[in-house]
Amino acid sequence: MIEFLKKIDLFSHLDNNELENFTKKGQILPVSFKKGQYLIQEGAKYNSLHISIKGICMAEMGDITGKTIKIDEFKPPHIIGIGFFFSDKNILPVSIKAKTNLQIIKISRQAIFNLCKSDEIFLNKFLLTLSSRIEFLTQRIRFLNFNTIRQKLANYLLILAGGKENSLTLPLKMHELADYFGVARPSLSQVFIDFINEGILSRNKKKIIINRREKLLAVCNN
Amino acid sequence: MIEFLKKIDLFSHLDNNELENFTKKGQILPVSFKKGQYLIQEGAKYNSLHISIKGICMAEMGDITGKTIKIDEFKPPHIIGIGFFFSDKNILPVSIKAKTNLQIIKISRQAIFNLCKSDEIFLNKFLLTLSSRIEFLTQRIRFLNFNTIRQKLANYLLILAGGKENSLTLPLKMHELADYFGVARPSLSQVFIDFINEGILSRNKKKIIINRREKLLAVCNN
CATH class of the missing domain: 1.10.10.10 (Winged helix-like DNA-binding domain superfamily/Winged helix DNA-binding domain)
Known part of the structure; x- marks a missing residue:
C-alpha cells in the first residue's frame, strides 16, 4: 500500500517510516469495493480522502429530475474529490461508483491536515494541487462562457x-x-x-x- | 493596516504582535494605486497576495482578438486571486485595475506560507477558502453545462x-x-x-x- 502511495506525486517525497506511522494509527487504510458498489453517495460527508490504486471508478450526478448522469471516469491512481475535502460543507457534489472491482486507500482528514502542518513539501504540493484545480475550472468556465x-x-x-x-x-x-x-x-x-x-x-x-x-x-x- | 487585516476572516484570529512581526520584516506592505492604474497585468507572475481595503478594483480579461472584457468588480475588503496564488504557473488569468483610487495590503508568499505552516487555524481557513472556491466554480460549471x-x-x-x-x-x-x-x-x-x-x-x-x-x-x- 505504501509503495502505491509513493507513486503518487503528493506523497512521493515522504519516507516509509512516516507513512507506516499513519498506517499503524489507522489513519491510512486499504479498502476494497466490488463492481457496482458506491464508494461515496452524492451529498454525503467526505471525511477520508479516497485514492484509487486499482480498477476504474466513475463519478455520477443525479440531476434535478432524479436521472443519473455519468460525469467522469478515473483510472488509477486517482485522488478523488481533493478540492472538496476541506470545503465548508465538506460534501461531494457527485457519487463515486466502482466501475470495476476497486482497490482504494483511505486517508483520514487528520492525517492530511497533519502532513500539511508538519511537512513543508507536502503543504506546497497540496496547495498547488488545489490552486491548479481552480485554474483548470476557471479556464473551463472561460470556454463555456x-x-x-x-x-x-x-x-x-x-x-x-x-x-x-x-x-x-x-x-x-x-x-x-x-x-x-x-x-x-x-x-x-x-x-x-x-x-x-x-x-x-x-x-x-x-x-x-x-x-x-x-x-x-x-x-x-x- | 493591521486593524483592516483583522476584519478579514482569514486573519481575524491572529494577534497584533504576530501581524506586526510580518510588517517589520516587510512581508506585509501597504500600497496605493491611482484610479485607472493596473495592479497586476494578465499573465504576470502573482507573487504577493493583494487585499483591497479601500476603493473598488475590477478584473479585466483580454479575449483572443485583443478586446478587453470586464469580468468582475470587487468592493473592499477583497482578497484578489487567492485561488491562483499557489498554482503551478502562479499567474493570474486576468488583469486587475483600480476603478477608483485604491488602498491595498500586499502580503508576501512567504508570509502566507509561514502562516499555513505555523498556525493551524489559518491553515484550516486557507484550505477552506480554496476548497469553497472549487465548490463555487464546479457549481457554476454545472449551470453553464x-x-x-x-x-x-x-x-x-x-x-x-x-x-x-x-x-x-x-x-x-x-x-x-x-x-x-x-x-x-x-x-x-x-x-x-x-x-x-x-x-x-x-x-x-x-x-x-x-x-x-x-x-x-x-x-x-x-
Missing part, C-alpha cells in the same frame, strides 16, 4: 495554436473535447465540418491546420 | 426552491444572474417572460412563485 460552439472551438484552436503557429495537434479525443465544452459530440463534429467547408481549417485526424486565422478571430469576435 | 437558457433558469429556480417549497426570493439582480449563467441579460429576461406567459411562474420583482413545478422539471429534462 463563449456562447456558440463555433466560438468555443475557434477560441480553443487559437489558444492551442498560440500567437503565430498555424498547425496544431488536438490533445483530446472528439468526445472529450465535446465534454470539455459541455456540448453534444455530433454538434461539435458538425462545426469542424463547417470550418473545413468554409476553408478555415484543414484536418487530418488530430492534426489541424489553420488556413484562415482572420476568419477564426472573426468567429470569436461575433 | 445546461445547454439552453430555459434549462439553466429552470434548474437554478428548482435548486433555490429546494425539494418542496414553491416560493423563493432571487438572491441576484437580473444582470448578475445573466453573468452567472454566461448569457445576455435580454435573453434571460425573455425566458422569465416566457415562463410567466406559460403559467409556470409568477413574479413580483425578486419574489418568484413556481406555479407549475412539473413544467420546470420537464424543461430540465429536455
Whole structure:
C-alpha cells in the first residue's frame, strides 16, 4: 500500500517510516469495493480522502429530475474529490461508483491536515494541487462562457495554436473535447465540418491546420 | 493596516504582535494605486497576495482578438486571486485595475506560507477558502453545462426552491444572474417572460412563485 502511495506525486517525497506511522494509527487504510458498489453517495460527508490504486471508478450526478448522469471516469491512481475535502460543507457534489472491482486507500482528514502542518513539501504540493484545480475550472468556465460552439472551438484552436503557429495537434479525443465544452459530440463534429467547408481549417485526424486565422478571430469576435 | 487585516476572516484570529512581526520584516506592505492604474497585468507572475481595503478594483480579461472584457468588480475588503496564488504557473488569468483610487495590503508568499505552516487555524481557513472556491466554480460549471437558457433558469429556480417549497426570493439582480449563467441579460429576461406567459411562474420583482413545478422539471429534462 505504501509503495502505491509513493507513486503518487503528493506523497512521493515522504519516507516509509512516516507513512507506516499513519498506517499503524489507522489513519491510512486499504479498502476494497466490488463492481457496482458506491464508494461515496452524492451529498454525503467526505471525511477520508479516497485514492484509487486499482480498477476504474466513475463519478455520477443525479440531476434535478432524479436521472443519473455519468460525469467522469478515473483510472488509477486517482485522488478523488481533493478540492472538496476541506470545503465548508465538506460534501461531494457527485457519487463515486466502482466501475470495476476497486482497490482504494483511505486517508483520514487528520492525517492530511497533519502532513500539511508538519511537512513543508507536502503543504506546497497540496496547495498547488488545489490552486491548479481552480485554474483548470476557471479556464473551463472561460470556454463555456463563449456562447456558440463555433466560438468555443475557434477560441480553443487559437489558444492551442498560440500567437503565430498555424498547425496544431488536438490533445483530446472528439468526445472529450465535446465534454470539455459541455456540448453534444455530433454538434461539435458538425462545426469542424463547417470550418473545413468554409476553408478555415484543414484536418487530418488530430492534426489541424489553420488556413484562415482572420476568419477564426472573426468567429470569436461575433 | 493591521486593524483592516483583522476584519478579514482569514486573519481575524491572529494577534497584533504576530501581524506586526510580518510588517517589520516587510512581508506585509501597504500600497496605493491611482484610479485607472493596473495592479497586476494578465499573465504576470502573482507573487504577493493583494487585499483591497479601500476603493473598488475590477478584473479585466483580454479575449483572443485583443478586446478587453470586464469580468468582475470587487468592493473592499477583497482578497484578489487567492485561488491562483499557489498554482503551478502562479499567474493570474486576468488583469486587475483600480476603478477608483485604491488602498491595498500586499502580503508576501512567504508570509502566507509561514502562516499555513505555523498556525493551524489559518491553515484550516486557507484550505477552506480554496476548497469553497472549487465548490463555487464546479457549481457554476454545472449551470453553464445546461445547454439552453430555459434549462439553466429552470434548474437554478428548482435548486433555490429546494425539494418542496414553491416560493423563493432571487438572491441576484437580473444582470448578475445573466453573468452567472454566461448569457445576455435580454435573453434571460425573455425566458422569465416566457415562463410567466406559460403559467409556470409568477413574479413580483425578486419574489418568484413556481406555479407549475412539473413544467420546470420537464424543461430540465429536455
